[in-house]
Amino acid sequence: MRTPIIAGNWKMFKTIPEAEAFVQEIKNSAVEGVESVICAPFTTLPALVKAAEGTGIKIGAQNLHFEDQGAFTGEISGGMLKDLGVDYVIIGHSERRQYFNETDESVNKKMHAAFRHGLLPIVCVGESLEEREAGKTKDVCKVQTEAAFADVTAEQAVQAIIAYEPVWAIGTGKSSTSQDANEVISYIRELVQGMYGESVASQVRIQYGGSVKPENVAEYMGQSDIDGALVGGASLQPASYIQLVEGAK
């Protein structure tokens, strides 16, 4: 049995007081058997880790640098995140691939950095609209997934979360149908099986992301291979976040 996992990706939203107020509102809403993670801006992480203590809510970052330390102005390392008490880190989000020059190679280095520091990666893969229209969805997912996991061991891979986020469905209100998302996610699971075998493939959790809302989360979760959601816009309001977690049961 794979434990469902809802992760909010706050992107570049919320100040420290806003983040603290959010946790106050959701702290009693844990749902038995559903893992809940908030991936927040670096500046809010210490306050969130503290506010989330004892609530069962886990905290994640949205990026890390692949080196452990060095002359990399403006960057944050895995060790620094671990120091804060962060559990998860998003790696390879399409916005970072698109705007910040994230490549399959840097994604892989960041996967290794995360594991080195005891952080669990939520690694994002997914095709653009152009790639989808050209029938390349599976090819793109194959290249991105296999590159991300290069030299990652089976013991590590089984703990990773993969998020399938078709770029055209992010923040657009255009979500992939649940059947469509399930088909691609089943394919990603086959890729994991090809790399690590049946046992890892059956245990690894794969989320769908892209315009997930309280109204459609249960439909995605009802699919055979979808184990959770990575949610942007709808994770920003406490009431909506609570409904997402409840809908993942």
Ligand SMILES: O=C(CO)COP(=O)(O)O
């Ligand atoms: O990018 C996303 C989560 O990482 C999805 O964003 P939206 O839920 O706002 O479409």
